[in-house]
Amino acid sequence: MELELFEVLGISLGLGLLVGLQRQYQNSKLAGIRTFPLVTLLGTLSALLSVEYGGWVVAAGFVSITAIVVIGNFLRIKTTVVRVGLTTEVAMLLMFTIGAYLVHGSSTVAIALGATVAVLLQMKGTLHGFVDRIGEKDIRAIMKLVVISMVILPVLPNRTYGPYDVINPHNIWLMVVLIVSISLLGYFAYKAFGGKAGAILGGSLGGLISSTATTVSYARRTKSASANTMLAALVILIASTIAFVRILLEVTVVAPDILGIVAPPFIAMFLLMTVIAGVAYIFKGNNGERMPEQGNPAQLKVALVFGLVYGVVIFASAAAKDFLGEEGLYIVGILSGLTNVDAITLSTARLMTSGNIDLHNGWRVILIGALSNIAFKIVLAGFLGSRSLFAKIALLLGLVLIGGIAILWLWPEELDLLTEWF
Template sequence: MEYELFQLLGISLGLGLLVGLQRQYDQSELAGIRTFPLITLFGTITGLLAREFGGWVIAAGFLSVAALTVAGNVLKSKTPPFNVGLTTEASVLLLYAVGAYLVLGNTTVAVAVGATAAVLLQLKEPLHRIVSRIGEKDLKAIMQFVVISLVILPVLPNETYGPYDVLNPHNIWLMVVLIVGIGLLGYFAYKVFGKKAGTILGGILGGLISSTATTVTYARRTKNEATNTTLAAIVIFIASAVSVFRVITEVAVVAPATLATVGPPLAAVFLLMLLLGTVAFFFKKKGHDHVPEQQNPAQLKTALVFGLIYAAVVLATAFAKDQFGEEGLYIVAVISGLTDVDAITLSTARLMNTGALEMSNGWRVILVAALSNLVFKGAMVGVLGSRAAFGKVAVLFGVVLAGGLLVLWLWPSDLQLFSNLFPSVA
């Protein structure tokens, strides 16, 4: 018991020192390297007392800390200039609560909250720089994502409806949030690195936001501008490789227990694309590429379109499985992959996660969709781009298609890698 008590006090002291060190470094006049450890220890002591005397002790302690903070600010105001920021004051109250929560709550959570507070305080300048670079369009993207994820999602019913009883509004919109979130991550990475991101980063950002949109943009540039066709082909190829990595990530999020079986064959195709992209990059001519303006992926219209596509794929998957068995899913994969590989990936991952689809068939369905998507993007380059760009993309995609077909044909159905990290569903 004494060991656990001293352990709690030691953690409390450490968190207070961590935040206090940062505040002292930032030259806070209210509280620093000595005050914050005292506050967290005070919170821990009131938490221990609350076990014996009730929660009013914590409330009284909180009011005392708040009163000391107010008194400190009153004294500061008599010595101009007076900093009206509330960061240190908020940190004081939070660290008191963390100290008490160490006793009455979860230690891991308390440590995480305290450490996060210290990191946020230290990131003041970088965060301010990011905010200063956010325009009205970027703020709109953030607000739209908040609406999509925190307003719409919670109110949707978590029940199944429709034919085959497979349409769950909450699950459908949850997949929308996942895809929009990935796209938004790429969008803000583009904002941070700017238009002069270069070939590799341009392809990565394009794959995160939309590999199809990236393909269309760069294909058109090879026809309308004096663009290096090799450069454009590499960006398109990198974006497509990132889209395959996205597929693996989506499976890991939606059906992590299947990753030991599903991940390796998809990773084999991704590694082949990574190798090809690396070779092509080192053989390209010198030149600097500008990443084209990226569209906001969090638009409500975009989210609704993906939600409808995903619902249609879920319904088509259930129909095909009912009418033709698991073999019918390959037809759905080919058709769905032409427009959006994310929808069939998420639908298939959910089927595998519930045991409604064998994992050995599931990864093949996903891979067929990914290969179908490559064919579609290659065709777009042929229609929208120059002949030279199409020839280079066709060679790169052709090698990947051949490799993907070999994986479909030769990969052992029962092979599992890293199963100790990703235990499969029994």
């Protein structure tokens, strides 16, 4: 019992020191490396005493810390003209609460919360700079995500409809929230780094936002005589490579139980594309091109279109299996991949977890959809880009298609090396 008690007190002290170190480094006048450990330990001891004497001890401790903060700020106002923010004050109250939570809650959660407080305090400049860089359009994007995830999603019925009993409005919109969130994450990463993005970062951000949109943007740029077509081809290839990471992320979120089956062939595809991209990187050159302006992915119209596509794909998958057997799903994968790989990935993963599709056929349906999308990008490059870009994209993505077809054809069904890991 004493060992556990000292462990709790040690964690409390460590978290207080961590946050106090950061505040001391930032020259906080109110509290620093000595005060924060004392505040956190006070919270922990108050919670320990509350076991014997009741919860009023914690409440009294919280009120006492609040009074100290108020008095400290009053004295500072009397002695200085400049008024700083309330960050340190709030951090003190929060660390007191985290110290108290350590006694009755999870130490892992408390450590995560304490580390988060320290990181947030340290990232003041980065966060303020990010807010300064975003505009009204970006604030609207965040609000639209809130509407999509917290207003629309809760009111949708969580039951299935239709002849195949697969259309669930709540689940469909949940997939919309997932895809919009991933795309918005990439979009804000672009807002933070887009102006400085080189080929690797530009392609990676493009893959998170939309690899197809990235293909269109860079293909159009190559119509200019000064455009670096090898650089454009590399960015498109990297965006397509990250799209496979995005597929694995989506499967991890919606169907983690099947990741052991899905991951190995897709990791093989990722490694193949990484090698091809590495060779292309050697020949890319550099003319200082900036990443093209990215569209805001959190549009309600975009969300509705994806929801419609996802619903059609999951219904078409069930119908194709009914009329044509599981082989009919390959046709759905090809057609869906021309428009949206996310839809075929999420719908197939759902059907795999429910047992409606054989696991080894399921990952092949997803891969066929991804390869169909890559073939579509070659066509886009030919129509929208220069002849030089088309030649390079046809070679690079053509090698990817050959490798993908080989994996479809030769991958052994009994190979399931990652099942124990996931």
